[in-house]
Each structure stands twice: as C-alpha cells, then as structure tokens.
Amino acid sequence: MRARVVRVALVAAAVALVLLAVPLAVAIRFTFFADENGELERDAMAAVARVGPDFAAGDPVELPGGRGEVRLGIYDAGGLRSGTGPATSGDAVRQALSGSVARKRSAGELVVAVPVSSGERVIGAVRASTSARTVWNRVLWGWAALLGLCLLALGAAVVVARRQASVLSSPLEALARTSLAIAEGDLAARADRSTIAEIDGVAQAHNAMVGRLARLLERERHFTANASHQLRTPLTGLQLGLEAALADPGADPRAALAEAAEQSRHLDHTIDEVLRLATSGAARHAPALLQPVGDLLEAAERRWHGVLARDGRRLALLWEAAAGQLPVPARSTDQILDVLLDNAHRHGGGTVTVRLRDLGAALALDVVDEGTAALDSRAIFERGTGTGSGIGLALARELAEAAGARLTLSGTAPTCFTLLLPLAGDA
Known part of the structure; x- marks a missing residue:
C-alpha cells in the first residue's frame, strides 16, 4: 500500500508540475525575447537623440556605446552612414525609413530599427541588433532554474507522499498484526485508535467483532x-x-x-x-420453575447422604416446616446445592450441615462443614482458583446471579457458604 500511495502522489505531482511548467517555460521564452526587444528599442532611441537636424546634409553622428554585444548603426536611404551593421539596408531599416518602428529577427539576430525624423520628414533610421544566441542562453538558464524548481518540488512531493503513506498504512499494518495475533489465539488483542476516522471505524468494528467472538x-x-x-x-x-x-x-x-x-x-x-x-x-x-425449598432439600439429602456416608461423614438438614413450603427457583437452587455439597465433600471435613433460615423477604440457605476456607471471599469464586478444578463455586455464583439470588462465603472457620434466595415477587 505504501508504494501505491507514493506512486499515486508522484503521478499527481508530476502531472501538476507539467501543467504548470510548460506554460511557464513558454512565458519565460516570450518574456526574455520581449525584454531584449524593449532594451534594443531603448538603445536605438538613445542613439536617435544624438542625431541632429543636419544629418541629412551629411553632418557626422557619434553614436553611444551599446550594451555588451549590442551593435548600433545609423542609416539613410543610401545605406550605413555610421556605426556597426550591414552595409545595405535590410527589411527592418526600410520599414523604419518608411516611418514606423521595426522589430525583426534576421540571420540569428534580433533587430530593432527606429526612424529619425526632422520636422515632419524621416531623414534616417537607427538600427540596434544583438545575437539571438545571447537571449537563448538566458532562456535556457531560466528553463534550467524552472527544471530545478520542478525537481525540488517533486522531491518534496516524494517526502510528503512517503510520510503520508506511512500515516495511512501504519494503522492498517497494526490492524493486520492484531488480526494475526487473534488468529493465533490471542483473543485479548485489540486494534488501537489512529488519527484517521475511517480506519478507526474499521478498527472499532473489528474490536467489537473480536469481543463478541x-x-x-x-x-x-x-x-x-x-x-x-x-x-x-x-x-x-x-x-x-x-x-x-x-x-x-x-x-x-x-x-x-x-x-x-x-x-x-x-x-x-x-x-x-x-x-x-x-x-x-x-x-x-x-421465568424459573418454582418449587418448595423443602422438597429440594429432601432430594439433595437422598443424593448426598450415601456419598458422604461412604466416607464416614454425616449430612444434617435443619429447617422449619413453614420455611420449607416457600417456593424458590427449583433447578438453579438444586444445582447450587449440588455444587456446595460437592465442595464440602471434596474440600471440607466432618459433618455437613444444610440450614434453612426465613429472613422475611428472602431465604438464607447455609451449607456448613467443619473444615476451613484458605481463600478470601472474593478469590474463592474465581474460575481456576483453589486445589480442584476451580469451576464449581464460580458456576454456582453464575447460577445464583442468573436466578436473581446471591451466593457468598459467610464463614471461613468453619467454612460456611450462604445462598440468599428472594421469594416470589421480591427482587
């Protein structure tokens, strides 16, 4: 992607430079030649100022020195009278003798001829000329400077394009690395935000998808x-x-x-x-299936009495008859009791007591054994905690929360877990 962005930027910059440089090159050529014609005309006018009214009578004229390679000559109808130039009159001189300023290009020269008037009569013409090669040299230098500026601008475009390509591609490359990490099993990997709104939208959708997966x-x-x-x-x-x-x-x-x-x-x-x-x-x-809590306790006793008895341990159930008739979520309570009794069987000791208490708006179901809990009340419900599989108590808490109940470790010596069960109609 970086190379493609750079290539597109360079093509765009090159097209823009060509569209700008070609008219500028034409303008440079036109301007340099126009400026030189203007300078030649000024030189010729300065020479005209030296010609007196007696020129037609044969009075000699002293022409001023020209600039650099500029040649000045004064003509009458017979040809060159003074200065430097061809001996015979050319087209430019003949046009000037007819009364108008002439600008010509002849035999590799730029020529400007200005008429010399005395009264209302043209008595001669001043011819100023210079080599066109000199002007072309300046034009070529101007074009070289223009080309240098274009190359400098193209180099700057390369630098900006590479930087912009890096800015555009870096978030996508990071997103690709994140996707590879996720494909290798790291589901915690997430795409970072960038400064580009569109890429941030893709990253946000990607993170949402990965989170859901x-x-x-x-x-x-x-x-x-x-x-x-x-x-x-x-x-x-x-x-x-x-x-x-x-x-x-x-x-x-x-x-x-x-x-x-x-x-x-x-x-x-x-x-x-x-x-x-x-x-x-x-x-x-x-909605959960409701059942009297006493029936659930009796079923749990039938399931776990023999299991604990084989290890020489006793299971005791304590509840009041009135409390045993109160309805609770049957299947969730049944599964939570199995988890707590299995935990007491595997990790506890001595007699296991299941005690039911009526709290008015809720029922408290305590499962107590004669062992001690080595973990704190929060860590003990995390998956993978403890000496066993680390699943049972975490599952029991999830079941309790799904049923609108609450499971806590209410005692550590002896170990006591308490399940708070809301009665029907209570939150």
Whole structure:
C-alpha cells in the first residue's frame, strides 16, 4: 500500500508540475525575447537623440556605446552612414525609413530599427541588433532554474507522499498484526485508535467483532467445563447405584430402578440448567420453575447422604416446616446445592450441615462443614482458583446471579457458604 500511495502522489505531482511548467517555460521564452526587444528599442532611441537636424546634409553622428554585444548603426536611404551593421539596408531599416518602428529577427539576430525624423520628414533610421544566441542562453538558464524548481518540488512531493503513506498504512499494518495475533489465539488483542476516522471505524468494528467472538468462545468453554463438572457426580451416583443393585441378588430392582429414574431426571435438569446458563438475553432470564425449598432439600439429602456416608461423614438438614413450603427457583437452587455439597465433600471435613433460615423477604440457605476456607471471599469464586478444578463455586455464583439470588462465603472457620434466595415477587 505504501508504494501505491507514493506512486499515486508522484503521478499527481508530476502531472501538476507539467501543467504548470510548460506554460511557464513558454512565458519565460516570450518574456526574455520581449525584454531584449524593449532594451534594443531603448538603445536605438538613445542613439536617435544624438542625431541632429543636419544629418541629412551629411553632418557626422557619434553614436553611444551599446550594451555588451549590442551593435548600433545609423542609416539613410543610401545605406550605413555610421556605426556597426550591414552595409545595405535590410527589411527592418526600410520599414523604419518608411516611418514606423521595426522589430525583426534576421540571420540569428534580433533587430530593432527606429526612424529619425526632422520636422515632419524621416531623414534616417537607427538600427540596434544583438545575437539571438545571447537571449537563448538566458532562456535556457531560466528553463534550467524552472527544471530545478520542478525537481525540488517533486522531491518534496516524494517526502510528503512517503510520510503520508506511512500515516495511512501504519494503522492498517497494526490492524493486520492484531488480526494475526487473534488468529493465533490471542483473543485479548485489540486494534488501537489512529488519527484517521475511517480506519478507526474499521478498527472499532473489528474490536467489537473480536469481543463478541471472545465472549462466545468463553461461553462455549464455560459450558463445556460446567457440563463436565455438573454431570460427573450424578453419573457416578447413577453408576454406583446400578452396580450395587446388580451386585446384591436380594436387592429390590424396583427400588434401584426408581433411584436410577430419579438420578436420570436430575441429570436432565442439570443439562437444562447448564444450557440455560450458556445462553444470553431473554432466554437466560426466562421465568424459573418454582418449587418448595423443602422438597429440594429432601432430594439433595437422598443424593448426598450415601456419598458422604461412604466416607464416614454425616449430612444434617435443619429447617422449619413453614420455611420449607416457600417456593424458590427449583433447578438453579438444586444445582447450587449440588455444587456446595460437592465442595464440602471434596474440600471440607466432618459433618455437613444444610440450614434453612426465613429472613422475611428472602431465604438464607447455609451449607456448613467443619473444615476451613484458605481463600478470601472474593478469590474463592474465581474460575481456576483453589486445589480442584476451580469451576464449581464460580458456576454456582453464575447460577445464583442468573436466578436473581446471591451466593457468598459467610464463614471461613468453619467454612460456611450462604445462598440468599428472594421469594416470589421480591427482587
């Protein structure tokens, strides 16, 4: 692009210089010859002033010295009387003897002839001449100066064109480098602003596109990680339940199938909730399915009692009967409980207590274990934080925010997470 901009600027400058220089060259030639004719006429007039009225009677005339190569001669009808010039009268002298000033070019000379009058009669003519080569030398010097100025202007045009090409191409080259960086995986790369509004518009559109793509890719990665995290525990429980039923000949198959069906429904709800979280806009804030919180706590107890019992740990649920009847977003609360109980199982210790408190405008759901939290209340909810996958608590907070709830770390010794759930009709 730089070479193209420079080439276009040079062509434009060259055309402009040609259109300007050709008329100037013609004007220089015309002016120099016109000026020389004017000087010759003045020299001839100065000589005319020396001619007295007795010239026709044969009185000699002393002509003034000419400039440089200028030759002066005085003529009458018979030819050259005094001075320098051809012996015979030429066209210019004959025209002057007829009473008018003559300007001619003859045999490589510029000639001006001025009539000499006495009374009302022309008695002679003064002829002034110089070599046309002298004038042409001055014209050529003028043309050389004009050519030098044109070359100087063309050089300045090259400098300005290269600078302007750099100004125009640098933002585009930077935009190309940014695009290559993005193509290589650096989604944080963004195009910088320049001083050119049109290129800034392209850069702004490019940055908006990259930002949208980055959000889509991040949402896709989060969806994959969330789905993997949330499906692992239910699938493991379903597999263990079926294997236990197969290993026990006396086990009731209907009970095993009922438990498997409940686990399957929970898996289906998990997939729906993860998909809902992965979407944006109206779908993300669609009305949630409400269910009494007590039913959700009982279902969570059925899922996690055996898991904790296999490790010699106890699960305790505490809530008032009236509070257990209050409706909350079912699937979001279910998934958040699974994340908190899984976190207590993996990183906590001792008895895990789930406590429900009625705060009037909201419900507080505490999940407490006998371990301690080593991270502060803000860092613990960031993805990639902690000794595990770093997904669960970040996902739980996203689920809570999507449902209009709030999840916080309310205690570190022992570890206590509190989920504030707004009741139906409350913000």
